[in-house]
Amino acid sequence: MKHRSPRRAGAVLAAALLLPGALPAQPVAPAPGPAVQAAPGAELPDRLLALETLGRAQPAPASQQLQALLDASPAFSDLRLALLTVQGLMWAEAAQGDAAERSAVQLDAWPESAGPARAARAAAAALLIRASLAAHGGHDLQRADQLLQQALQALPAGVPDLERYRFVAAHGFIKDRAGQLEAAVRLNHEALALADRIGTPWRRAEARSALAYSYFGASQLERARTLSDEALAVATAAGDAVALGRAHNTAGIVLDGLGDREGDRRSFELAISHARRAGAKRDEARYLANSADFYLKKGDYRTALGHAQRALPLARELRDPDTELVSLANIGFAHIAMQQLAPGKRFVAQAIAIDEQRGAWGGAASTYLELGTYLEKAGDLRGAVAAYHRHRKLAAGVLRVDQQKAILAMQEQYDAEQRSRSLALLQREQDIKAEQLHRRDLQQRLWWLLAAALVASFGVLVALQRRVRQANRLLARSNQVLRQYGERDPLTGLANRRGFQAAMQQRAADGTLSGTLYLIDVDHFKRINDRHGHAAGDAALVEVAQRLRATLREDDLIVRWGGEEFLVVVQALSPERIDALARRMLGALQATPVQVERQTIAVTASIGFATFPIGPGALAVPWERAVNLVDTAMYLAKTRGRNRAYGVRLRQAANDASLEAITGALEAAADDGRVALTLLRGDGGEPSVEQAA
Template sequence: MTLRRWLGWAAAALVCIAPGVHASPALERQLDALLRVGEDRPAPALAAIDALPAPESPVEARWLTRARAEVAARSASAGEAQRWREAAVQAVRATEPAALVEAELQYLLALRAEHEDAGSMNELARAALAGYDGHCKALQPPRPDCEYRARWRLQQLLAQHARAQRAPAAARQHARAALELAIAGSDLWRQAWSESELALAAGHERDFSRAQAHLERALQLAAREEEPRLAARIALTEGTLAQDQGDWPRAHRSELRALALARQAQSPRYEAIALVNLSDQAVQSGRPAEALEHALQGLAAVKPLQIKRIERSLLNNAMLARVALGRRAEARADFEALQAAWSADGAIGRQVTSMREFGDALAKVGDLRGALELHHRETELSRRLMDANRTAALAELRSRYDREAQQRNIVLLERDNALKTTELDNRALSQRLWTLGAGVLVLTMVLMLLLVRRVRETNRALEHSRAKLRVQSERDPLTGLANRRHFQAVLQAGGEAAEGFRGALLMIDIDHFKHINDNHGHAAGDQVLVEVAQRIAAAVRSEADTVARWGGEEFLVLAPALQRHDTEALAQRLLQAVAGTPVALAGGGGLRATVSIGHAVFPLPPHRVKLTPEQAVNLADMALYTAKSQGRNRAVGIVQAEVADAQALRALEGDFERAWVEGRVQLRIDAGPGESAGRQSAGAAVVA
């Protein structure tokens, strides 16, 4: 529908309303229509609102000013958004209670935060929704459609946020609440939109039959509205569901249809989203030139709107396409810009994902040094994220145990006070009745003995809880293996000897783990992590050895007593243990997983230079990375290294690949099940 048609409707349908009553349905509908125009073209929408007749009541003034503020919240100018937001709050203050004034402010701030991709959006949206809900529940008589458009928008924002955080149950809950509000307002447009959101939530839960049912209802409702922008949104939903099911041809067709509908509706927002999905499909299908073209088109479309979330997704896809096309300098510039933006917003999860995708892209084109550098950066960033999550979890556990201990102390104090009161009463009675007093004294002593016993039992329970908390702080909650912190403590203890760190280290990484998450879902990824961890622990037979989850899909094994040949045999057992049997998935079927292993026995022969635990882990990591670069599903062990002193060891760490090529490092490569037989490598030459 064209802007001229929207303006004609808005100018013709305005109905005057009497002071002190709600705005007329006609005014609400025409402003709602202009708000949809403002999603993509804020300036024309604001001009159209300004062209409407002057308000004739405070309520009418509130609706007009609020509409201006909602459109301005999505504009490129933060100053304009703030100016109209303040005006809208003043208009609400003139007609409504203070609770609704605060809800309106939080609502407009949430819209702006969503436009700027700010982390505060979720908290602002929840606060605004609570304010609106409280106001509507207090109305007499109740109105089911009270503030339903604002409440619907907030529920949609929360549903989209939950979906982005991979919380489909919460996304479904908010989308269902939004649908109920749309039904209460007899709003077919919003009903269609909510059905498409429910379809996406069901798709994330892998319930594709339910997702298809929601999608069909959305299509039926949208057909009655005949709005290209809504049809584009539903086509995008269909493409996402098809991609989740692995139906790439259908996904591609749906995205192309969404792109055509978005251009027909003159919606740069949905045009850019369709181009994000098309560029992502092209990257994954090995068509980098097409991916770059789509990404650049999308950036040009969304630039006037300055929607950070969409711009960053397009820039990430352009970066991956440029790597594949050999334009690494441009890709590196895109990468650093994205990392800086996400770091400024505190979006560590998106930083890690982008860093991993960039590293994989560099590895595919042969830039192993660049990929190794990013691998180390990603490991450090993942470690920081895991440490933050672990610290928060431990703080919550400590807080809970402290609360329980405090509650027990309160109960003990109350009993103690009651006991003292009883003693005073007994003394008064003892002056008159010695016999009865003696009985009361005996009873008091019994109670005191019981109280002492209870105190001792409570102290033992507290000590048990503290011991349990210490154990939990040393274990990975998903796999049950030792966590990184505990493993580092074991490493440091082993490296305190005068001769430095000694023993065998094996670093293990699950191959193509990102593809497992992408193609089968994070629940399947967690199953693979747990099963691989159990197989590694079973293959490591000595109780003196330590097995830990190092981070993400990486594991470390420390075997202080193993020699080189025993370590090589252990690496072969690990390859067979993981890849020999498919991992059974909860939903049925099996998934074959393989691992890459880097290992060595320290100190390295023939010179046996003293080294720290950190250097040992770094060398095992380099051997692991060599295993990945050699095709994965194999183990690479450092047999010996021509390093005579600490300086030569640091040079080896600085450029491991060059040392291998020049023959300063001798490696042994053992292939996993289904690969070629084991071999040793000395420099660039391979010895069978």
């Protein structure tokens, strides 16, 4: 596991965004360090720049000099406001809650007599510090986001670019950590523009790295690579060791996503070297934790374990929960890979707990998925299936929340557009009425002109009414098109989850499923991305969608369920036709390799399927529970060798509770005869019915 977007990437760049660096475990007087040379008459940005540059790698001396400047600064001045803000952010990032809160309290106490605009800036800065503390110390991303939004609303217009940069970059960091990538990209673009206007080379480099992480999390790898290369070029020109370390760390993660393992290794070696040269312990711990992931993928588990074990105490000393999380997970994965399952699972559980405690459910889901992969390789098939199930449950929850937010955002947009149209029409009507009143005040001898004006006004009103009706018709058509786009996967053109839910509502008002359900997962898809690149992976998914369309009937529902998974719903079929369709889909997918430019990619899939209502008693099942059942069968196919399908036929299940118990322990249910599992092999072997797993 690496620090990665959306769950990890922001954490790697926390230092770049909010005045990087770690502080001692307790806010005591720091050891002496290099003095910042700033002339007494130097401009405020120069003093802040000197402290920020030093504080990224050596926060202790930076903190000492910052306090000296604060002690000498005039009360309620711009200088004192900026220094308190920087100080509070330093303490917040180091998870020093009491010290950070003291800075925020001093900013809260800013009097109106110092100037309303300055008091508003101080209040906004206090919110910014508390938001940073919620993200770093309290690990509460939802609260951090709320506080940042309040801070940006309180921030007056026209503040200096450097001051606004801190707010925007911090908000982008929080959005990235929360997995809200669209917002993160937008905010990090704004931060990059501000950084370029400010002109500080290391800030320009690190703003590019932040945006590269957001694009990486959104699977826009070429754009991420371009920004990463820009960050390296700017950092190299600046000769700044800290910026170079961070740029190489970014490059390593992006190159890993592109499948360039050698480039990945070189980048992390350079990142660690630059961090050590700069004395940046916080960065060194992150890069060590990230490099452990490279050695895990290489199969050098002992080296991976050593790197992660060296990173863990540093992360805990510096109160860096993200690096602690990655270190714990990689220690656990290394143990599991070396067949030390009990300690491995324990370390991974500690990593997942960090994400769950701070509400980073997307990160927890990702870790469960990786855990399932390692357990499967280690031969712990039951543990792998349990981890995959937990991943799916969390991922579905994150998706539902994202869908709800997207729907609300779309509705707000529609309402705002309608309100704008209504206000415009109302304003025009008011203008007409005002003109009418004006004309009535004219002299009596102009009555004939007034009559003509009234006739003209009536014509305008009629025209306006027609335009309102036309606008409403256009809006209705636009809304319909938006709904259709929102229910389609842009890559494959298939229905997405939202489209599936809409179809289920049309088919059954009570939410139960009627028909045969197949869940199809492309085998070793991560390996396809790693070896051939994400563009090739996307092409493989498009080809899978086309082959499924060619195999199925026009009225069958085909859904891109997420990632490399597809869902198929057909009318209830006889047992023979159900099995035959599963076999046809297996055969269609593996029939010929996918050709992407000069690359040949073999594609197979694992399938789980069942018919609903299910069982001898024709038990009606909500579609969510039906998906969970075939999902379990699909994972059984994956852990039993892939390129195969498992069909589930219920022999005993009187109610939802018993079905849920079977879903949670499908192999045990097959052992005791509650279900029969039909195995179909993609290699053309004869079907078999398994009584026991």
